[in-house]
Amino acid sequence: MRTALVIGAGIAGPVAAVALQRAGLTPTVYEAHEGPADEVGAFLTLQVNGIDALRTLGIGHVVSEIGFPTPRMRFRSGTGKLLGEVSTGAALPDGTVGVTLRRSDLYRALRDEARRRGITIEHGRRLTDARAVPGGVRAEFADGTTATADLLVGADGIRSRVRRAIDPAAAPARYVPVLNIGGFAPALDVGTAPGGYEMIFGKRAFFGHVVAPDGAVWWFANPPRRSEPAPGELAALGTAHWRARLNDLFAGDRTAACAIIAATPGELEAWATYDLPSVRHWHRDRMILIGDAAHATSPASGQGASMAIEDAVELGRCLRDVPEPDAAFAAYERLRRSRVEQVVADGARSSNAKAAGPVVRVLRDALLPIFLRRQGDRAAAWLHGHHIDWDAPVTTTAGAGHR
Numbered sequence: 001m002r003t004a005l006v007i008g009a010g011i012a013g014p015v016a017a018v019a020l021q022r023a024g025l026t027p028t029v030y031e032a033h034e035g036p037a038d039e040v041g042a043f044l045t046l047q048v049n050g051i052d053a054l055r056t057l058g059i060g061h062v063v064s065e066i067g068f069p070t071p072r073m074r075f076r077s078g079t080g081k082l083l084g085e086v087s088t089g090a091a092l093p094d095g096t097v098g099v100t101l102r103r104s105d106l107y108r109a110l111r112d113e114a115r116r117r118g119i120t121i122e123h124g125r126r127l128t129d130a131r132a133v134p135g136g137v138r139a140e141f142a143d144g145t146t147a148t149a150d151l152l153v154g155a156d157g158i159r160s161r162v163r164r165a166i167d168p169a170a171a172p173a174r175y176v177p178v179l180n181i182g183g184f185a186p187a188l189d190v191g192t193a194p195g196g197y198e199m200i201f202g203k204r205a206f207f208g209h210v211v212a213p214d215g216a217v218w219w220f221a222n223p224p225r226r227s228e229p230a231p232g233e234l235a236a237l238g239t240a241h242w243r244a245r246l247n248d249l250f251a252g253d254r255t256a257a258c259a260i261i262a263a264t265p266g267e268l269e270a271w272a273t274y275d276l277p278s279v280r281h282w283h284r285d286r287m288i289l290i291g292d293a294a295h296a297t298s299p300a301s302g303q304g305a306s307m308a309i310e311d312a313v314e315l316g317r318c319l320r321d322v323p324e325p326d327a328a329f330a331a332y333e334r335l336r337r338s339r340v341e342q343v344v345a346d347g348a349r350s351s352n353a354k355a356a357g358p359v360v361r362v363l364r365d366a367l368l369p370i371f372l373r374r375q376g377d378r379a380a381a382w383l384h385g386h387h388i389d390w391d392a393p394v395t396t397t398a399g400a401g402h403r
Contacts, residue, residue, distance in 0.1 A: 002150040006028065007130075007152065008029075012308035013156075019315060019316025022316060023317070028121075029119065030122050032126035042102070042103040044304070045070060045088065045302045047098045049387075051099070052387055053306070053388055057316075075201065098384075127156065157292045157296075173274040174274060175272060178223065179225050180221075181221050182219055183264040184218055185217040186265070188256075188260065190260065198210070205223050229272050242270060247261065295343075297343050300350035301343050301344070328394075339386075
């Protein structure tokens with residue numbers, strides 16, 4: 001039986017391991033952190049195409065109890081004017097819609113499911129290098145250990161060491177000129193019903209929030225920042241700075257932003273936004289990239305997790321049907337590259353719109369209602385309606401298995 005090393009135990013890694021196991025391989029997952037590093041405090045949306053891809057592998061149940069439905073997004077200007085409303089994707093046949101969930105809960109659920117299926121996940125194994133050896137690939141770890149297998153899957157995120165092993169001259173991640181910060185406010189009346197995102201293009205920054213079923217308000221903000229922060233700079237600023245900064249940014253807007261931030265307990269810390277517009281080489285010498293390692297998108301796309309899950313399913317199909325790894329990897333890239341790069345481009349445009357100046361802001365508020373109506377139809381058909389048929393055969397010349 002063929003073996004695989006999967007580097008990274010975030011979202012893409014455990015799902016890829018399940019897909020590879022189902023395709024007849026024996027995967028082992030290696031994670032750099034000593035224990036679960038779950039980014040407690042962050043949350044994400046998992047769109048219907050991502051849920052559908054999990055169901056393709058028979059593991060859709062992992063999200064059924066850890067998130068809540070968020071079927072729509074409503075956009076407003078900083079004056080409170082409604083700019084438009086879009087769905088987060090047409091419901092699946094059984095009525096399932098996109099969900100919002102804590103990142104830590106999704107990581108944990110996917111890891112637990114992989115382990116339940118007999119897949120080994122080893123923590124504290126930070127990859128330092130990977131290289132081809134006769135008949136396979138060898139991974140070298142910071143603790144001095146090594147591991148060999150028939151192939152290696154890089155699911156190690158936007159700072160991927162596997163990407164550097166494949167292409168030492170690979171372009172670095174691109175800074176997107178907004179920051180991210182967010183949190184959870186206890187039950188608070190903000191005038192909106194649970195399950196619908198309120199997205200506000202404020203005069204000085206973007207703010208979004210959604211009310212959970214228990215009344216808690218999950219929120220995020222995108223303070224503009226043209227220059228890339230130095231390492232450690234944002235963390236050093238501290239909670240008092242961020243509370244004052246956010247209050248200043250949103251004080252002139254007709255939103256609940258300031259009240260939500262004031263009600264949020266605990267520490268606040270911002271982080272920078274990056275994406276990868278186009279990675280030159282996805283595979284080499286029995287090594288392949290998936291998820292953020294190959295095509296990181298800004299959070300504005302709402303598709304990072306779903307794209308990673310789709311990648312994992314397609315990689316499993318390709319390795320099942322195309323015996324030679326490089327040929328299987330090439331088939332996988334043909335199936336995925338154009339789709340994911342379009343998602344990255346859309347996410348970059350959305351992020352840039354959040355940091356608009358006064359002139360662009362006026363144009364944006366005038367044109368956005370038209371764009372949202374058109375984009376909603378396109379997303380339903382192309383983005384959210386994407387389905388992968390696990391049983392459809394993969395060939396080396398054409399992509400199959402989609403509706």
